[in-house]
Amino acid sequence: MNRDCPLIRIRDLANRFGDHVVHEHLDLDLYSGEILGVVGGSGSGKSVLLRSIVGLRRPDEGSIEVFGEDLQSLSERRRSKLERRFGVLFQRGALFSSLNLQENVAFPMIEHIGLARSEAEFLARVKLALVGLPVNAALQTPAELSGGMIKRAALARALALDPEVLFLDEPTAGLDPIGAADFDQLLLTLRNALGLSVFLVTHDLDTLYRTCDRVAVLAKRRVLVAGRLEAVENVDDPWVRDYFHGPRARAARQSPPSSEKS
Numbered sequence: 001m002n003r004d005c006p007l008i009r010i011r012d013l014a015n016r017f018g019d020h021v022v023h024e025h026l027d028l029d030l031y032s033g034e035i036l037g038v039v040g041g042s043g044s045g046k047s048v049l050l051r052s053i054v055g056l057r058r059p060d061e062g063s064i065e066v067f068g069e070d071l072q073s074l075s076e077r078r079r080s081k082l083e084r085r086f087g088v089l090f091q092r093g094a095l096f097s098s099l100n101l102q103e104n105v106a107f108p109m110i111e112h113i114g115l116a117r118s119e120a121e122f123l124a125r126v127k128l129a130l131v132g133l134p135v136n137a138a139l140q141t142p143a144e145l146s147g148g149m150i151k152r153a154a155l156a157r158a159l160a161l162d163p164e165v166l167f168l169d170e171p172t173a174g175l176d177p178i179g180a181a182d183f184d185q186l187l188l189t190l191r192n193a194l195g196l197s198v199f200l201v202t203h204d205l206d207t208l209y210r211t212c213d214r215v216a217v218l219a220k221r222r223v224l225v226a227g228r229l230e231a232v233e234n235v236d237d238p239w240v241r242d243y244f245h246g247p248r249a250r251a252a253r254q255s256p257p258s259s260e261k262s
């Protein structure tokens with residue numbers, strides 16, 4: 001992890017929906033090469049934060065600098081070019097149900113970089129193999145797949161444009177513990193092999209302990225604390241205490257760390 005200069009630097013961010021204030025004075029950094037886990041109670045604004053960074057929501061106040069550039073001050077063209085350096089896996093996978101997997105993964109390559117269909121589908125099959133899907137999955141539609149396979153396919157699509165930063169919104173939600181552990185391992189392998197930086201929204205304590213270099217806790221409309229797990233879990237706050245010191249956290253802490261964690 002390179003801590004000299006953050007890849008993403010968020011300062012004084014505010015997000016509101018009418019008079020519902022979701023974020024206020026929120027600061028957060030994402031460093032190159034790290035897996036940052038973002039946790040917080042339901043409705044604390046994890047997804048809204050992710051959407052603000054990837055350009056799907058314009059924040060009401062504050063700045064989001066990405067690769068040293070302030071997102072709000074960029075032209076539409078420059079901004080969308082920069083956003084192509086992001087890969088996003090949404091909570092429900094968001095694959096096109098009428099397309100097979102290779103068409104799903106090829107879609108951004110055709111749409112954003114103008115690759116010919118045959119080239120894009122060839123590369124899509126490479127991405128599908130990279131996330132561990134069998135060759136015959138390429139021609140299957142999302143409805144024919146298990147939940148774990150859909151997550152992998154959605155990950156392959158997030159990797160379609162060779163992003164530098166990967167945003168994952170609850171990638172292990174709905175997976176059984178073995179499927180979730182496999183996904184965590186895949187995430188570590190890809191981060192290490194491709195040099196990715198990862199913004200990981202999750203409720204999954206096992207995933208946090210297995211994969212994350214740092215954790216940010218969202219509470220009280222801001223990032224209450226961000227740091228290494230050992231430091232964060234000892235912060236004196238009721239939510240932090242309940243989350244990190246309940247029986248599930250104790251079990252997660254005792255599970256052996258992956259050999260690939262940096």
Ligand SMILES: Nc1ncnc2c1ncn2[C@@H]1O[C@H](COP(=O)(O)OP(=O)(O)OP(=O)(O)O)[C@@H](O)[C@H]1O
Nearest residue numbers: 017020022040041042043044045046047048049203
């Ligand atoms: N488009 C919207 N319009 C109005 N309110 C919204 C909108 N999107 C999000 N919100 C509200 O913002 C708050 C934060 O939502 P968000 O989805 O970011 O929470 P979260 O921390 O990701 O929750 P969860 O863990 O349950 O997924 C919620 O109260 C939600 O109702």
